[in-house]
Amino acid sequence: SSIINQGVSNDAHLFVWDGVQVGGDVLTTTGIEYEPILLHFNYPSSDGMAEISSGFTKLQTLLDLKKFIGKFLNCPAGNVIISQVKRSTRSGDACIVTLPISKDNYTISQLKLENRDQFTAEQNVKKGYKSFAHSVVDKQNKLITFLVENRCTPSTSNEYPLHPVEVAKTEQLSQVKLHILTQLNLTNIEGGGRLRIDDDLNGLGPPLYGNQSVMDAGIDPGCRVVLEPGYSPSSNQISLQCSVLSDKCQNTPTHEVIVNRNSTVQECCSIMVATIGLQSQEWHLRKTNWCGELGEILDDETITVENLKLKSGDYLIVESGLLPPKGFVKLSVYLHIMDSQKDSKGLLGLVDDVTGDKEGEEQDTMETGPQIPLHDQDPVCYYPPVPGSISFIGEVEINKESTVHELKEMILTLPVLSGVDISTVSFLRVRELLNGRPGKIFKQSSQTLKRLKLITGGEISCQVLPHEEELSAGNIVFYLQIKHSIERTYSEPMEIIYDTSISTTPHGLRNHIANILDTPPERLVLAKHKYESFQWIRIEDTLNQKTGTGKGKGNRQKTRGGGSHVNIKNSPILLRDGDIVGVKDLQYDPDDKSDFMTPHDEKGHSILLAIQEEKRRRRKAKSGGDIMVGEGEKFKKQRRPEVGIKIFVPDFSQPLSLEEQVTN
Numbered sequence: 001s002s003i004i005n006q007g008v009s010n011d012a013h014l015f016v017w018d019g020v021q022v023g024g025d026v027l028t029t030t031g032i033e034y035e036p037i038l039l040h041f042n043y044p045s046s047d048g049m050a051e052i053s054s055g056f057t058k059l060q061t062l063l064d065l066k067k068f069i070g071k072f073l074n075c076p077a078g079n080v081i082i083s084q085v086k087r088s089t090r091s092g093d094a095c096i097v098t099l100p101i102s103k104d105n106y107t108i109s110q111l112k113l114e115n116r117d118q119f120t121a122e123q124n125v126k127k128g129y130k131s132f133a134h135s136v137v138d139k140q141n142k143l144i145t146f147l148v149e150n151r152c153t154p155s156t157s158n159e160y161p162l163h164p165v166e167v168a169k170t171e172q173l174s175q176v177k178l179h180i181l182t183q184l185n186l187t188n189i190e191g192g193g194r195l196r197i198d199d200d201l202n203g204l205g206p207p208l209y210g211n212q213s214v215m216d217a218g219i220d221p222g223c224r225v226v227l228e229p230g231y232s233p234s235s236n237q238i239s240l241q242c243s244v245l246s247d248k249c250q251n252t253p254t255h256e257v258i259v260n261r262n263s264t265v266q267e268c269c270s271i272m273v274a275t276i277g278l279q280s281q282e283w284h285l286r287k288t289n290w291c292g293e294l295g296e297i298l299d300d301e302t303i304t305v306e307n308l309k310l311k312s313g314d315y316l317i318v319e320s321g322l323l324p325p326k327g328f329v330k331l332s333v334y335l336h337i338m339d340s341q342k343d344s345k346g347l348l349g350l351v352d353d354v355t356g357d358k359e360g361e362e363q364d365t366m367e368t369g370p371q372i373p374l375h376d377q378d379p380v381c382y383y384p385p386v387p388g389s390i391s392f393i394g395e396v397e398i399n400k401e402s403t404v405h406e407l408k409e410m411i412l413t414l415p416v417l418s419g420v421d422i423s424t425v426s427f428l429r430v431r432e433l434l435n436g437r438p439g440k441i442f443k444q445s446s447q448t449l450k451r452l453k454l455i456t457g458g459e460i461s462c463q464v465l466p467h468e469e470e471l472s473a474g475n476i477v478f479y480l481q482i483k484h485s486i487e488r489t490y491s492e493p494m495e496i497i498y499d500t501s502i503s504t505t506p507h508g509l510r511n512h513i514a515n516i517l518d519t520p521p522e523r524l525v526l527a528k529h530k531y532e533s534f535q536w537i538r539i540e541d542t543l544n545q546k547t548g549t550g551k552g553k554g555n556r557q558k559t560r561g562g563g564s565h566v567n568i569k570n571s572p573i574l575l576r577d578g579d580i581v582g583v584k585d586l587q588y589d590p591d592d593k594s595d596f597m598t599p600h601d602e603k604g605h606s607i608l609l610a611i612q613e614e615k616r617r618r619r620k621a622k623s624g625g626d627i628m629v630g631e632g633e634k635f636k637k638q639r640r641p642e643v644g645i646k647i648f649v650p651d652f653s654q655p656l657s658l659e660e661q662v663t664n
Contacts, residue, residue, distance in 0.1 A: 037113065041069055041082075043121040044132045058109040062099055065108075069121040083133040085118040085140070094140040096120065096133045144169050144214055144221050148180055149198065151228040152189050162224070173217055173232075174210035180227055190229035198224045201618050206239040206313035207232055207258075233258050233312070238305060241315045242272045245286075245294075252276070254315075259305060266301035272318050286317040286457060297330075297457035299323050329449065329456045330397045333411055336431075336438055336461040338388040339492070374610035382604030383531050384580060386437055387479055387493040390461060393417070398449065404430065405445040411462050426468035431577065433459040441577045443471040474501035476569075478579045480513065485588035488598050493580065505565045506539045506573075513583060523587055527596045528573055529580040534604040536582060536596035539573055541565060 036055040043050055052072060056065065066077035073080060083096040103111065122132040145166045153160070163184060167176050173195055180186075181193060197205040197219060208217050210232045219225060233239050238261055243254045255275050259268050269285050287295035292315060298308070301323070324330045393416040398407060408425035411417065422428060431441040432452075438461050442452060454460075471477070479493035498512055506526065514521035526539040568575045575581075582596045 037108065037115045037117075039065075039113065040116065040118050041121050042119070042136055043069060043072055049136070056108055059107055061105055061107050062111065063104040065119075066104070066121075073121065073123055075123050079123050081122055081124060081131075081133075083120045083131075084113075085120060085133075085137060094137045096137050098133070142168060144219065146219055146222060147224045148184075149224055149226045150184055150186075151226055152184075152186055152193060165225075167214060169215040170213050172210065173208050173212050173214065176214060177210070177227070177232075184227075191231035193227055194230045194232040196226045196228065198226045206241075206256075209233060209235060211235055231258070236261050238310060239312045240268070240272075240305075240310065241313065242276070242285075242318055243315075244276050244278060244318045245320075261306040262304050264302055264304055265298045265308070268305055268316075269301070269318065272316070276318060278318070281320060282322045283318050283320055284323045286319050288315045288317060294457075296455055297323070299329075299456045300326075324397045324456055327401070328397055328399050329454050329458070330395055331454060332392065332457075332459045333394050333396055333414065334390045334433055334459065334461040335393045335416065336388055336390050336463040338463070338495070374607050375614035377607050377610075379534070379604045379607045379611070382534065382600045382607070384529065384600070387495075390433075390436065390438070400448070400450040400454070402449055403445060404442045404447050404449070404452075407442070407449060408445075408462075417462075417464075420464060422464065424468065426470060427465050429463040429465055429469060431461055431463075433461045437578060438463075439576070439578045441471060441477055443473055443475065445470075471497070472499070472501070475499055476575055476579075477577050478575065478581050480516075481580060481582050482517075483582055483584040483594075483596065485585070488594075490582060490598070496581070500569060504567045504569055506541050506568060507565070509539065509568055509575075513581075517583070519585060523585050525584050525586060525592065527582045528575060529582060529596070531580065534597075534601040534608065536601075537572060539566075539568060539575075539581070 036057050038053060038055050040051065040053045043052070050072070052069075054068065056068075062082065063077060065082060066080040069082070070077045070080050081098065083098045085094055086097055087094050099111070120133040120136050143166055145164055147162045148165050149160045149162055151160050163180075165176075165180055165183065167179060177193055177195060181189065186193070194207045196207055197217070199205065204226065207230065237258050239256060239258050241254050241256050244252045255272070257268075257271050257275050259271055263271075265285060269283055272285070273283050284301075285298045287298065289295050294317060297319070298316075394414040396407070396410045396414070398410055402410075405425060408428045408430055411428065411430065412422060412425065425445075429441060432439040476498050478496055478498070480496045481490035481493050483490055496513070496516065498509060502508060503511075507521075510521045510524055510526060513526065514524055517524075527536040528539060529536055566573065584594070584596070586592060
């Protein structure tokens with residue numbers, strides 16, 4: 001396993017143990033319950049405060065700890081007071097818990113101490129004097145220590161010196177920056193210098209505002225803050241990242257710009273184009289999601305950055321091409337050809353033109369996956385393949401007020417489809433394309449694109465049908481796959497059109513599929529594939545707790561007989577266009593013991609669990625529930641302190657005077 005997979009980050013403190021002895025004493029017992037732990041102690045010294053860390057076996061007692069620290073305090077163990085420093089999970093403030101003398105004979109295991117626990121040690125304090133433990137806690141609650149990486153000094157490598165800095169949590173970053181510059185003896189820094197948070201998980205963050213406090217900026221104890229040349233953004237500015245995306249420019253570097261919050265999208269685009277150094281050409285901006293994937297195009301160039309609700313550090317793509325006129329949308333069109341159509345006479349040449357030779361390109365992800373850690377693998381590789389093939393054939397620009405019928409007519413004008421003999425648009429099925437998978441079908445020809453909420457940059461797919469099709473709003477088009485009796489595999493997908501206006505119950509759906517398969521319905525078991533979570537949810541007549549039903553609104557409907565049934569269009573089934581439904585025959589599994597999972601489902605599900613566990617582990621490592629005084633350690637993120645309020649309550653306990661009674 002790699003170091004990072006073990007949760008070891010920069011400036012971490014490592015406790016090295018040979019597995020045999022602790023502090024020179026050889027362990028006579030072995031096992032996890034006896035393994036040593038590392039404890040940290042702060043104690044008063046001539047310099048104010050000193051720190052010592054040491055390993056102890058879990059069989060050692062509190063008295064043994066007092067004897068150990070008593071050597072540094074120059075006092076007997078009976079005069080030593082040890083207090084544990086903890087952090088309140090509610091307020092985030094540090095507090096102390098004094099370990100009483102009555103627990104001197106308790107072992108470390110019985111005291112439930114853990115690795116990296118923080119303690120203070122001192123002699124008995126006279127009554128009326130403030131204890132050393134309270135001084136440590138007060139300091140931790142008011143001050144914060146973090147590491148500053150100085151990038152203002154040239155370096156031949158990518159490594160820069162780190163310097164610990166201790167400041168008040170409420171101090172503004174403009175003052176903190178001056179304090180850092182003074183401490184490092186830095187002058188004549190370009191732009192006065194600016195600060196950024198460098199996180200092992202999220203990377204280098206945007207420049208911090210000078211009017212922010214240390215706590216409001218999200219600086220945690222022990223985190224790494226970068227000092228670099230440049231101007232800090234003012235309160236009415238925002239820092240954005242951008243890169244160019246075009247056919248001629250690929251793998252371009254990321255640039256950073258600082259724009260005013262009241263700047264329009266057009267002004268922001270002009271600044272980014274100038275910063276990147278692009279030639280005079282039509283460009284527009286596109287949003288990205290949290291992982292940098294392409295999002296919606298910003299087609300309203302008059303809207304301001306503030307109204308877009310962009311945050312500092314957001315990433316935008318500068319894309320080549322003209323934006324459609326106001327009220328129009330530009331859509332990317334893909335051709336969807338089912339495997340059964342590839343031998344059709346009218347589509348044979350079309351298939352060769354748009355798909356090409358793709359044989360041998362697919363790899364067996366089940367063989368290559370285990371070579372890297374699970375949490376670093378992409379679960380998308382284990383999604384079920386899209387039935388047929390999907391290929392890009394062009395773009396259309398159309399008014400939002402146009403109907404689905406007019407959209408189909410425009411799609412037929414694309415050069416790729418010009419050679420296909422289609423007498424009417426009823427032979428063309430158009431549907432939404434989400435993450436490369438066919439989804440919702442545009443069924444009503446008179447429906448407008450505005451009502452379908454299509455936006456510029458959206459993707460749609462079209463499918464040439466062997467017959468005319470006029471689907472109603474109640475029709476659902478899904479793919480049916482038959483589970484093989486022995487192997488954990490399925491047959492090729494079969495397209496099914498089901499009319500929910502006849503019945504929305506699992507019973508009605510089962511009867512419809514039974515008629516198609518010519519099998520008694522009581523022998524069939526159905527399940528919908530939730531491919532994104534690699535799970536199968538059974539489509540049954542009654543609700544069960546395993547699928548989390550009963551919480552979805554409208555998933556039960558009353559019948560005339562007073563009973564209830566499940567609605568397949570509602571939660572938890574939510575049957576939609578493009579879904580995959582598996583079916584198995586109980587004739588080959590009378591006890592219904594086998595599930596619907598495939599090896600790819602199990603692998604994908606294990607990757608999701610590993611990713612979730614890795615995120616949880618990193619969040620825990622980042623928050624660091626323990627309180628550490630030493631450099632490089634991390635604290636739990638502080639919550640804002642509660643603010644008290646004052647109210648006035650008049651005193652009505654005294655009887656009113658005669659004058660007051662007359663006034664009232």
